Amino acid sequence: MVSATPAEQLAIVNIAAAGPSKLGNLKNLAGVSWWTEIGGSLLVSVTPAGLMKVKKTGFATNILASEIAADDLRVIVAAHDSKPLPAGSVTLADEGRIRLIEGDSGAIAVLDQMAAEKSPALGVFPVEAGRVVLQLQSNQTPTSKMSSRHAAMLTDAAGKVSRERWWGDVQKLAGWNRHISAAGNIQARDWIKSTLGAIPGMEVTVQEFKVQGRAAWNVVGILTGERLAQESGVPAAGDRGLLVVGGHFDSTSERTSSAAPGAEDNASGAAGVLELARVMAETPHSQDIIFVAFSGEEQGLYGSAAFVDELPDSEKERIRGVLTMDMIAYAKGGNTGPLAVLIETESEHAAFAKKFTDSAAAVTKLKVSTSYNPFGSDHVSFLDAGLPAILAIDADWNRYGDYHRSTDTPDKLTPELAHEILKMNAGALALMAH
Numbered sequence: 271m272v273s274a275t276p277a278e279q280l281a282i283v284n285i286a287a288a289g290p291s292k293l294g295n296l297k298n299l300a301g302v303s304w305w306t307e308i309g310g311s312l313l314v315s316v317t318p319a320g321l322m323k324v325k326k327t328g329f330a331t332n333i334l335a336s337e338i339a340a341d342d343l344r345v346i347v348a349a350h351d352s353k354p355l356p357a358g359s360v361t362l363a364d365e366g367r368i369r370l371i372e373g374d375s376g377a378i379a380v381l382d383q384m385a386a387e388k389s390p391a392l393g394v395f396p397v398e399a400g401r402v403v404l405q406l407q408s409n410q411t412p413t414s415k416m417s418s419r420h421a422a423m424l425t426d427a428a429g430k431v432s433r434e435r436w437w438g439d440v441q442k443l444a445g446w447n448r449h450i451s452a453a454g455n456i457q458a459r460d461w462i463k464s465t466l467g468a469i470p471g472m473e474v475t476v477q478e479f480k481v482q483g484r485a486a487w488n489v490v491g492i493l494t495g496e497r498l499a500q501e502s503g504v505p506a507a508g509d510r511g512l513l514v515v516g517g518h519f520d521s522t523s524e525r526t527s528s529a530a531p532g533a534e535d536n537a538s539g540a541a542g543v544l545e546l547a548r549v550m551a552e553t554p555h556s557q558d559i560i561f562v563a564f565s566g567e568e569q570g571l572y573g574s575a576a577f578v579d580e581l582p583d584s585e586k587e588r589i590r591g592v593l594t595m596d597m598i599a600y601a602k603g604g605n606t607g608p609l610a611v612l613i614e615t616e617s618e619h620a621a622f623a624k625k626f627t628d629s630a631a632a633v634t635k636l637k638v639s640t641s642y643n644p645f646g647s648d649h650v651s652f653l654d655a656g657l658p659a660i661l662a663i664d665a666d667w668n669r670y671g672d673y674h675r676s677t678d679t680p681d682k683l684t685p686e687l688a689h690e691i692l693k694m695n696a697g698a699l700a701l702m703a704h
């Protein structure tokens with residue numbers, strides 16, 4: 271925890287259009303004693319003289335009331351807009367899935383209790399000096415140019431993604447109630463198994479695990495690296511790297527008895543797993559790639575936790591990276607607004623996440639942000655085991671009014687957004703699997 275000295279003030283500086291070099295200068299300005307970066311907002315503790323300088327540099331600045339201390343602030347993650355925040359809390363910066371809020375002592379106590387209990391509804395984090403919570407792509411230092419050979423590989427893989435095939439799979443999946451207690455969950459499981467199994471070279475198994483005493487199943491397919499490697503010197507089985515691509519296929523709604531089409535959450539991501547499996551089956555790769563449709567996510571990440579638990583250490587050591595997708599097709603403005611994606615990971619895996627940001631810059635028109643406070647989806651099961659993992663999630667999911675409702679149907683989706691996210695993912699996978 272950090273606190274402002276009495277002579278300093280807390281302020282929020284608008285850095286949405288700063289760019290990496292101006293932002294770097296701002297962070298190092300004399301009088302700025304510490305900062306926390308949250309997307310387009312930079313929270314600073316600053317002296318009066320420093321504040322003058324910040325304003326002179328042309329940044330719009332919102333000075334917080336003098337009685338507000340850093341201890342009164344929290345970073346919260348994954349508060350769906352339908353879930354009210356505790357009474358006595360005020361949003362200071364709204365960056366979609368991530369928000370900076372200020373609370374009175376009662377609100378902060380409620381939030382800290384949620385954090386202590388690891389509430390599945392809300393991730394709650396203190397404000398930390400020098401921490402990048404959420405980073406806009408425009409504020410990231412650009413990566414050096416990739417070779418033309420790599421650029422061609424990336425473009426080739428992205429070009430193989432079919433929006434029509436993905437859309438057909440979304441509609442198929444959304445036709446079943448995929449709640450873990452529903453017969454539709456088993457029908458969807460069997461359909462995913464046969465769909466993955468129809469991809470040339472794919473070996474498919476079903477992994478059973480328990481959710482609160484009830485049987486549930488992940489569907490797991492593997493493409494081994496010797497296929498389509500097209501180059502001599504493909505490593506032997508034990509020496510190959512392993513990539514994992516996953517997304518949950520179970521769904522939920524208001525009551526277990528009502529329909530749970532889960533088109534956005536998460537037919538969109540599960541269909542994404544199937545589409546990337548087809549693309550990678552046709553893309554040269556020397557590493558092994560596992561494609562997995564998880565279940566039991568909505569009850570608390572049970573499927574991905576079981577997958578990680580049962581993976582032998584020798585297999586964990588081979589993992590080069592894990593991509594999970596959860597909700598990749600909702601855009602508040604449809605395809606007329608900006609198409610935006612959030613990549614979520616831990617800061618120690620920033621270099622892994624950058625492969626996706628770079629791919630997005632090369633082959634899509636996506637607006638990308640990267641969050642380093644991971645929360646609430648299957649990527650967390652892998653990150654908790656120390657494995658490099660990212661979640662790709664659309665930037666507007668928390669504004670989706672049909673979230674976890676019987677009305678989460680395909681007509682609410684923007685296929686163009688999912689197509690762009692899948693192109694980003696296919697490009698990054700092609701380079702890593704090579």
Ligand SMILES: [Zn+2]
Nearest residue numbers: 535536596597
């Ligand atoms: Zn989900």
